[in-house]
Amino acid sequence: MLGNLEFGKSTITNKILNKKVRKEGEVSKKSGVGKQTTTDVTLYEIDEKTYLLDTPGFQTLDISDILSRDLGRYFREIKTYVRFCKYPGCSHIKEENCGVRKALKNGKISEQRYYNYIRLYSELRDGEKNRW
Ligand SMILES: [Zn+2]
Known part of the structure; x- marks a missing residue:
């Protein structure tokens, strides 16, 4: 493009x-x-x-x-809280002890931004599945 x-x-x-x-x-x-x-x-x-x-x-x-696993780096707030995630490579969607989801719960990340992240993440995942 x-x-x-x-x-x-x-x-x-x-x-x-x-x-x-x-x-x-x-x-x-x-x-x-x-x-x-x-x-x-x-x-x-x-x-x-x-x-x-x-x-x-x-x-x-x-x-x-963008690889789905790198997507969080493009969202400033997510990037800030990634270091509180328990698992490296956390997708911040369903993992336990996810720093990003904790921040979301505490209102530190706006829900809209988080949903944008999830939407993009699943789109990227779908694309990657088709590619491989
Ligand atoms: Zn996480």
Whole structure:
């Protein structure tokens, strides 16, 4: 998607922003050793079925390029509470002692954001099943 080279990155982003899409999540990654370069990855919801990942300095990715197990990294609040999960690789859906679900219960994560996460997660899972 959006493979036309004549469209610059900012043009694409502006087009999206003009559509008043909601920002679903952001990830800040530190890249490089000793350098404080921060890369913001932003997940945009274009419509109910279309999500777009914006990775400045890199390519624009389709949501299906995300692995379901990595999805939590794109939701800032989920990422914050992942460290309280008992199991590594926790999907935050039905695991015991899940830090994310605890945070949801305590009102630290909004239900809407959590449901967006679950919806995307199951879509990605379905896609992965078809792929393998
Ligand atoms: Zn969890």
